[in-house]
Amino acid sequence: MIEITQLTKTFRKFKALDDISLHFERGQTISLLGPNGSGKTTLIKSILGLVIPGKGTIKINGAVIKDQWDYRSQIGYMPQIGRYPENMTIGQVIKMLKEIRKDCKRYDEELIEGFNIPAVQHKTMRSLSGGTRQKVSACLAFLFSPEIFILDEPTAGLDPVASELLKDKIIKERANGKLILITSHVLSDLDDITSHIVYLQEGKLLLYKTVEELKKVTGQEKLNKIIAAIMQKNHPKECLHYENNY
Numbered sequence: 282m283i284e285i286t287q288l289t290k291t292f293r294k295f296k297a298l299d300d301i302s303l304h305f306e307r308g309q310t311i312s313l314l315g316p317n318g319s320g321k322t323t324l325i326k327s328i329l330g331l332v333i334p335g336k337g338t339i340k341i342n343g344a345v346i347k348d349q350w351d352y353r354s355q356i357g358y359m360p361q362i363g364r365y366p367e368n369m370t371i372g373q374v375i376k377m378l379k380e381i382r383k384d385c386k387r388y389d390e391e392l393i394e395g396f397n398i399p400a401v402q403h404k405t406m407r408s409l410s411g412g413t414r415q416k417v418s419a420c421l422a423f424l425f426s427p428e429i430f431i432l433d434e435p436t437a438g439l440d441p442v443a444s445e446l447l448k449d450k451i452i453k454e455r456a457n458g459k460l461i462l463i464t465s466h467v468l469s470d471l472d473d474i475t476s477h478i479v480y481l482q483e484g485k486l487l488l489y490k491t492v493e494e495l496k497k498v499t500g501q502e503k504l505n506k507i508i509a510a511i512m513q514k515n516h517p518k519e520c521l522h523y524e525n526n527y
C-alpha cells in the first residue's frame with residue numbers, strides 16, 4: 282500500500298532521513314518510534330508530500346506520489362498541533378471541510394458522536410482547550426473514511442476516556458483493513474494497538490518488525506520494556522537487523 286524506497290532527506294548538510302526503505306500494507310498499525318529528532322515527522326511529512334525528499338521514491342497503491350496531490354484524499358492526517366481558522370466555530374470548520382470534500386461517499390462521524398462534539402460545536406477554535414482541539418483533529422482525520430491514517434502523537438493531551446475511545450477506533454479501523462501510522466512517545470498508549478514497530482535513529486532505520494516477533498526475542502510484553510531491552514547495550518543483536526518481515 283505504501284512503498285518507500287531508499288528515501289533520503291537532507292536539510293542543508295544534515296541527513297534527517299538516510300536511505301530508508303519500508304513497505305506498509307493494509308491491516309497494519311505501524312508505530313514509528315525513535316528519539317527526538319530521529320526523523321519520524323520528516324518521514325510522515327514525506328508521505329504527505331509536505332517535505333520533498335532529495336532521493337528515493339514513495340509509492341502509494343503503486344503510484345509514485347511525487348508532484349501528485351489527489352492521493353492525499355486517501356489519507357486522514359492528525360497533526361501534532363492542529364491549525365485551524367481560529368475565529369471559526371467547530372461546527373463551521375466541519376461544515377467547511379465537508380463542502381470542500383463533497384466527493385466523499387461516506388462520512389464517518391463515530392468520533393464526532395463519541396467525543397460529544399455537537400455539545401461544543403458553537404465554540405470558536407481559539408477558545409478550545411488543548412484536549413478539545415485534539416479531539417477535533419481526530420474527528421477530522423476520520424471524517425472522510427480514508428484508507429490510510431497518519432496520526433502524529435494522537436493521544437497527547439486527551440483525557441483517559443477520550444484516549445481509550447480513540448484507541449478503540451484505531452483498532453476498529455485496522456480490523457476494517459485500513460493502514461495506520463502512529464507516532465507517540467507514550468509507549469503505553471501504543472501497547473494494545475500496534476502490529477509493527479519501525480524504529481528510527483539519527484535518520485536511519487534501525488528496525489522494522491512485528492510486535493509479536495519482538496515480544497519473542499526480548500521476552501517482554503509491554504512496548505516500553507521491549508524498546509528498553511532492544512536499546513540496552515547487551516541487546517539481542519538479531520533485533521537490530523532490518524528485515525522486511527511484514
Ligand SMILES: Nc1ncnc2c1ncn2[C@@H]1O[C@H](COP(=O)(O)OP(=O)(O)OP(=O)(O)O)[C@@H](O)[C@H]1O
Pocket residue numbers: 292297315316317318319320321322323324
Ligand atoms: N525544516 C527543517 N529544517 C532544518 N532541519 C530540520 C527541518 N525539519 C526537521 N529538521 C531536522 O531533522 C531532524 C529530524 O526531525 P524530525 O522532526 O523528523 O524528528 P522527530 O523524530 O519527529 O522528532 P520528535 O520526536 O522530537 O518529534 C531534526 O534534527 C530536525 O532538527
